[in-house]
Amino acid sequence: MAAAGLAHCLSHRPVPTILSWLLYRKNKSCYPRHYRAAICRELKVPLTIEEVPTRPIQPDEVRVDVHFCGVNFADILTCRGLYQESPSLPFTPGLELAGQVLEIGTNVNTVKEGDRVISVNNFSTMAEQCIVDQKKLWQIPDGISYQEAAALPVCYGTAILALEQRAQTKPGETVLVTAAAGATGLALIDVASNILQAKVIAAAGSDEKCQLALKRGAKAAVNYSQGNLKEELKRLTGGQGVDVVIDGVGGDVCLTALRSLAWEGRMVVIGFTGGSILSIPSNLLLLKNVSAMGVYWTRYQKENFPVFSRCMSSALQYYKEGSIRPHIGRVFKLEEINDAFEHVTQRKTTGKVILSVK
Template identity: 70%
Template sequence: MAAVVWGRGFSRAWLRRSAGPGCGRHYRAALCTELKRPLAIEEVTPRPVRPHEVRVDVHFCGVNFADILVCRGQYQERPHLPFTPGMEFSGTVLETGTDVSTVKQGDRVIGVSGLNGMAEECVIDQKRLWQIPESIPLREAAALPASYGTAILALERRACTQPGETVLVTAAAGATGLAVIDVATNVLQAKVIAAAGSDEKCKLAMQRGAQSSVNYSQGSLKEAVKKLVGSGGVNVVIDTVGGDVFLEALHSLAWEGRIVVVGFAGGTIASVPANLLLLKNVSAMGVIWGRYKDQNFPLFSGSISSALQYCQQGRIQPYIGAVFKLEEVNDAFLHVMQRKSTGKVLLSLK
């Protein structure tokens, strides 16, 4: 239903580039000027960098469901209008402030901005930039922060996943789901059961490293998992769906299993039956990667550094399902909202 509302009256007419005379140099940015309406492409005047800030020439920007929510006024952070969405990007350093010591002009960087990434330029605090090793292309680097940062914290810190354990991941063909498969299989040497809503998505998850898959649109997830692993259950669940899928996954846990809540893509938040936690000695917990930025920045930074290190070592490889141009940003949003996306969706600013 949300996609229908967003797409109503959708046309290219809203695309516009406006700049007043005498404004000097400009760059293009996607602007949310009204909530729940298509974004506009406008030309924006650059602002000066402060002493601790860096100006980045943005090459790629991730498209996350959180970007869509913030443009609909449904996210926990509600910036003043107009604003530019875009929480993660890759690019090269154009200019540095007088107090910047971590990067220099020409460096290739990942940026985690919270906002402002869907533009040809982004000014950002130096603390929110990470240098990209030469062996990692800018395109792949842009796919790492949110998805792989979440996967790493969910699997390594929250679930304490051990080699040989079995991990069940829901929405397995999404950006976070495929990142979980990648990290669990290739870094942690765990076995993965991929759960997704179509045969095509299950097939992709298997191609990306899952040992088995379940199409939960065709029947009970709990029963399908039981057929795969027996009554013992799985050790870890990483759930991004919520609702009935979460409850069936919870029932699929083994003794002392751990379920990590990442999100509620299905739109329903389930209530946890506390008696089940007791009877199986299982743990239910959450992970919201972006909050670590404020609550534990070293851990937040470490998740991105780990993702870069794993990628540089060839242990992980992000899957990019679609790349849209900046002027196609609304098409990219619809692609995600209509659940057509697999893996990471990116905007190309070049």
């Protein structure tokens, strides 16, 4: 063990998780001083994979050995300088991870070394290690793999927040989900159908995506690239309209969905994957007493952390109970980060895209 530890220190290279953790527990000074991370050095150019030095953790911080991390449209926008928040260059992108606790600060009492955890930590998760504040960690229950756990935070956190907290969806209501075959769209269908007992109409851009949405729990699906979304929604609801819209597309799709709301219906805007941001005509809100609201998911960490944390805990609990199941569309290696970004940008995937760090 001593010889292996010496070689490990001299190489400065990461070793498999279990061995590195055992070496670390035996002699913390021997733990790798460098780790691989995806780095954005310049906006709108491909990312690089580099070895970066570790830093000491602060009293309330935790060092996590990352196994998997999610790829989100927000990560791509951040690397293009188009996201709501702009970290200073250079930076490591990534909002979510699943991994194992390697080291805890002196004030940490929520987790211990060796615990399996998920985390939400802005702009730093696409790396072999990530340092996070202890309050941004949630323990992974037994029976949930690292890979599936990594698919929960952003998509299911957003879905639960949008449907439960903002729209206050009730059993039996009709919920329209746009961009329904994407990672968050499928999470919305999962939560609306299986947790809230709502009737979901999925709207997507191809017949294949519509079929997937139906397979994942939607009661009906509309291909808005071919059919008339407004007329189809009118037909499917008997002219009554939908009670709740969760829109991640924007533009004309968002406008049509807004016009299709029932009396006192609610629309929640979660993104603009279509690239066009709708200027909402306020008269539409008045005519049927409808509400339009938004979900800026990560900001809840700062503005209302108890609600944010409750959504994360709920996602884990729902999964543990067998009520929800994330759909993972594709897994890339860390060094394939640029391919993963292109895959998401070109909408080649359905479901969640994951990076395997190990």
